[in-house]
Amino acid sequence: MGLSDRIGRIKPSPTLAVSAKSKAMKAQGIDVVSFGAGEPDFDTPQHIKEAAIQAIKDGFTKYTPASGIDELKESVCAKFSRDNGLNFDKSQVVISCGGKHAFYNLAQVLLNPGDEAIIPAPYWVSYPDMVRLAGGTPVIVKTEENNGFKLTPDTLDTVLTDKTKIVVINSPSNPTGAAYTKKELTDLGNVILKYPNAWVISDEIYEKIVYDGYTFVSIANCGEEIRKRTLIIHGVSKTYAMTGWRIGFTVGDAAIIKAVSMLQSQSTSNPTSIAQKAAVAALNGPQDAVSKMVSAFHERRNYTISRLNRMKGVTCLNPQGAFYAFANLNSFLGKGYKDTRLNSGYDLATYLLEEVNVAVIPGDAFGQKGYLRLSFATSMEEIKKGLDRIEEALGKLSS
Ligand SMILES: Cc1ncc(COP(=O)(O)O)c(C=O)c1O
Structure with a gap:
């Protein structure tokens, strides 16, 4: 064909x-x-829908900057500062068409042929294929059920090489629900830091859906050095029942964010203007x-x-x-x-x-x-x- x-x-x-x-x-x-x-x-909660309806009524229906509107980037920065104690500047945020698009774009801007992306298994189905599409090589690393399906520093150490460009951490995880502690993430971070080419993609889309008093922690909270190497992908899909609205975001290194924004400017352009306004209401509004x-x-x-x-x-x-x-x-x-x-x-x-x-x-x-x-x-x-x-x-x- x-x-x-x-x-x-x-x-x-x-x-x-x-x-x-x-x-x-x-x-x-x-x-x-x-x-x-x-x-x-x-x-989707009513006040979020209302914000989208208002955006339509106000004629907020034109192109926005390809990387998203400032108002939403500011809401994303406020969310990370409030919920995670992480301070980002607007230049470190790009708004995409869902968390999936956020990962896709990172794979596109980071991977060259031969570059490896470490993906702990069981993994979210889309990671390996998005890595392959970008020309990279997925390195699937099995985790053990008796260890709660979590990657251990020793196992990670055996698969990291100078070719490793990405290490994926998805906590809480789809499909296992495994959620890492700060100590576990710190230990993984220390191993990753030995490899200067490796970036962490931390998929935090299930951050808010946690049980039994588990307190969410990001690998970016595990020290200044690993924070600089971490790109967080996140979005409103799961937290606010907004899967159809297609709003996700990436935060981290300004040069990588700039590359993702450029890629969007030559591919999807901006995520839907109306959905961006709805996402502002989701992040800034009542959380009940x-x-x-x-x-x-x-x-x-x-x-x-x-x-x-x-x-x-x-x-x-x-x-x-x-x-x-x-x-x-x-x-x-x-x-x-x-x-x-x-x-x-x-x-x-x-x-x-x-x-x-x-x-x-x-x-x-x-x-x-x-x-x-x-x-x-x-x-x-x-x-x-x-x-x-x-x-x-x-x-x-x-x-
Ligand atoms: C681990 C994980 N990351 C990212 C996504 C993508 O979410 P979105 O609908 O925002 O693209 C999903 C959706 O199933 C997921 O399970």
């Missing part, structure tokens, strides 16, 4: 593919319970809607994790953040039902979707075999129904 080599390096996002399949089944009238979504089921969503997620997490751990053959770590359960179903691999043998997470997910109409994401998509990711960003009623169905379906499998 004459497509570029570049596009041949990537595959469609498996999470979006599962969501699309379950939506198509729903459209046919099938009662699908979906644990697939990577987005809050809540509506956030705590309400987080306490709902907390309750659902407690229910989901305890139900999963009570199912025969299933174990699941308690996520400290984000809204996903990453369940270990290795004991079911090799088992079967009628003529079908289940040999991977993909097989398990297909079995659950076809047999009991439950949509989950196979762990294989995140670089971890034998696991399933269940998003509990859906109503308690759906969660109960879906878990009942999973339990029933797993009960039918035999060796």
Whole structure:
């Protein structure tokens, strides 16, 4: 067909593919319970919508600077100063079309062919492909469940080289919910600092969705030297139930931010003007809607994790953040039902979707075999129904 080599390096996002399949089944009238979504089921808070409506009424509907409006950059600086004790100047902020775009742009401006990006697994599905698109080489580093799926300094030390350009830290993590302590991040930072070419991309998109009194900390809080080497990506999608608005941001080294702004000026131009105004209202306005969503997620997490751990053959770590359960179903691999043998997470997910109409994401998509990711960003009623169905379906499998 004459497509570029570049596009041949990537595959469609498996999470979006599962969501699309379950939506198509729903459209046919099938009662699908979906644990697939990577987005809050809540509506965007009213005052944020009002700000966007006001922007339209005011005619704020033209191009803005490609890197975003000053008002939003100032709100981002205020957020980091207030919430994280980190002081940034506007020249250190660029507004992008979501957190995904923020990572994509960083990969584009940082990576040359042969450069390596260290990605701890299980990882958010899009990191390796965005690295490949940029011509870089993803170096996938396995983490261990018995260590809470966290990267250790010793393991990191074995994979860092002079070719390492990026180290990805995603805390709290999608898909495992692992959230690092300050000590753990400081130890990782000390290893990274031995390699002068390496930048940390700290994906903090789930910062506000944390449980059990976990206090969020950024690797940028772990000393002046590592702060200078850290590029934080963040956004309003998850915190404010604004996934469709497409506003994310990157903060850090001014020269890299300038390069990202230039890239945007020759690619997407500015993120939507109206959505930028909505994001200002989100960051500067009342935060009570956030705590309400987080306490709902907390309750659902407690229910989901305890139900999963009570199912025969299933174990699941308690996520400290984000809204996903990453369940270990290795004991079911090799088992079967009628003529079908289940040999991977993909097989398990297909079995659950076809047999009991439950949509989950196979762990294989995140670089971890034998696991399933269940998003509990859906109503308690759906969660109960879906878990009942999973339990029933797993009960039918035999060796
Ligand atoms: C870890 C992680 N980073 C970034 C994003 C991207 O979010 P956005 O919708 O703002 O592009 C997601 C969304 O699923 C995510 O899980």
